Amino acid sequence: MKDGNENEVEKKDKILVTHGTGVYDVTTFADIHPGGSKYLKAFNKKDITKAMEGPSHSHGPWAMRWLSEFRVGFAEDYPDFETPKLNLPDNDGFVDWTKPVLWQVGDLKERYTQWILTPTDRPLRLFESDFFEYFSNNTWYIVPIFWLPIVLFFASRCITGGFSPLETLTLFLFGIGVWTLTEYVLHRFVFHLEPYKSSGLLSILTDNKFWITFHFIMHGQHHKVPFDKGRLVFPIVPAAIIVYFFRILIHSLSGPVSGEGLVAGGIFGYVLYDIMHYFTHHGDFAKGSYFDKVRRAHVGHHFIDPNKTFGISSQFWDGPFGTKRKTAKAD
16 A cells, blocks of 8 residues: 555646646656656646647647547636636638537538547637527436436336236347447447448448538537537437337337337437446546546547547447457557
8 A cells, every 4th residue: 555655746747738628647648758757747737739739849639539548627626727728719621610610510521530630628608599408518417317218118118008017128138139239330420421432332321411400510520529528428409209110110010018028128228328428538537447448448449549449338349340449458
């Protein structure tokens, strides 16, 4: 065990810096920092925004993605730190951030993918209307509050419809399994279907302003502003519409009573997914724990290789589909 003095030394040796709204622990990175560890130590508890922009050299998007891996909190949680001084341009060469972004992204055409895969840490407004903007954001705890009573309702309908509790539980668990596959398929083949990289008939569907706008509101915005707390879980209204149509489909395939047990499990799987997704970006887990591994895998999807590790609540399907990212020991 470490005594108090050793813990104090370890605490003092930490190198924490601020950038944007985030605080980053770059202690382990210091030894391999191209500019040397002393340079990073000089920025302990300080803002590195200007240093990242120059004057020695400007850090590119991959440096920003790498920095994001070391995020440990928000500047508001560290009042004794230097307040970040952001000097982000209103127009980044792609969109005008002073205006709602949603209706601008379609004009990016082939530049769209490049833009969303260069993450930033700044406020994002989608709609001009305050009403629509309000419902485009969602706090994580609204998801279980809204959906868990519905899960219980559908499960009870399965039981009252003639299925035993054990049979209902079996359907429920199968529904969770179906969700994990649905999550993977949607994430990989819909959310990461890149506009202007398709061919044949598919290009007719994707190489247009409508698809880019749809893609951005469904998933692209998350890759652009991955730490925006209000855009990490799916808003209730569009989620309810999707669940409604999935329920009709499942009822038509399995019957209305057994379908309720499957839908209950599917929704529960979705709730677990959304909560886990939120905390992969904002959770603090014990190093080496299961959830820490889930977090690291998803961080790798965002900031190392967006074409790998599509599963979040379960990474099982990344194995047979060949999209599991090989990680280094220090990853």
